[in-house]
Amino acid sequence: MKRSKKKLFQEFIASKGLKSTRQRDTVLECFLSSDHHMSTEDLYLKVRGKYPTIGYATVYRTLKLFAESGIAREIHFGDGQTRYEHVAEGEHHDHLICTRCGAVTEFENETIERLQAEVAEQFGFEVATHKLELYGICSKCRE
Amino acid sequence: MKRSKKKLFQEFIASKGLKSTRQRDTVLECFLSSDHHMSTEDLYLKVRGKYPTIGYATVYRTLKLFAESGIAREIHFGDGQTRYEHVAEGEHHDHLICTRCGAVTEFENETIERLQAEVAEQFGFEVATHKLELYGICSKCRE
């Protein structure tokens, strides 16, 4: 799975006439080494561990490439920071966001997805991606 | 309906020991005069028409108060600008966002809402608000 994302990204890079560099490889490795979404800062700090001279700009630029290549997707929770999550073919997860402790839980629900498609069709809208976030208090904080 | 929102905001202001000012009244009027969501800049420009000396900071501050008072809600589409939409008691609308022309259409679907509540319950999560956005190409752009 990781192998395939690496390959996907390599192909994307090649098809655009871009170059493969140690920086991009390192950022990709670090990104793939986590299961969940991460902010640019999270990733920057992680990459610094393996490649101390990396610059912020490079991480920003590389993440945009991930999004363009389709292996990642930007997400915005409204706290002013952009995060990136993994995109697996045909898979999508939505979020439960605790407004007290900030915890983010992922979930999937096929029925909701299907209903979304129906609504879009009614409007003649062609859906590319979607975002569903539920804000509230998580079970731990409610105890 | 507008009357009730004005009243709601007045009550909120009073309950917090805040003051009623011409600036706040003007911003509220301008906000209520539109049916849909608007960015801070949109509103700022509109308010300037009625109150030319208004400052950006005041509009920002007032919008935050609207959100706190419950008559408005922040929305983020990922373009770096915060927008505010009207909140009507018990009503909620989700968004179809065209990534080509930027058009935003609102919709409601009770079944989706109900399913969301079910999912949240499974996680022991208490939902306060939610956000559902479908990104893609609108019917006009598809022609």
Place this chain on the structure above:
DNA sequence: GGTTAAAGTGATAATCATTTTCAATTGAGG
């Protein structure tokens, strides 16, 4: 109506995340 303390305002400076710039470096193909 005048007094006053607390809240509000507006101009401006400050922040914060993200982009751009640019000189120096590096990768891929010939």
Place this chain on the structure above:
DNA sequence: CCTCAATTGAAAATGATTATCACTTTAACC
């Protein structure tokens, strides 16, 4: 190995939003 376009990192620039602060206004009280 050479060449040239792509890449990088540091630092400056940007754009949205927030904080600061001297001055003004509101609401309550006398």
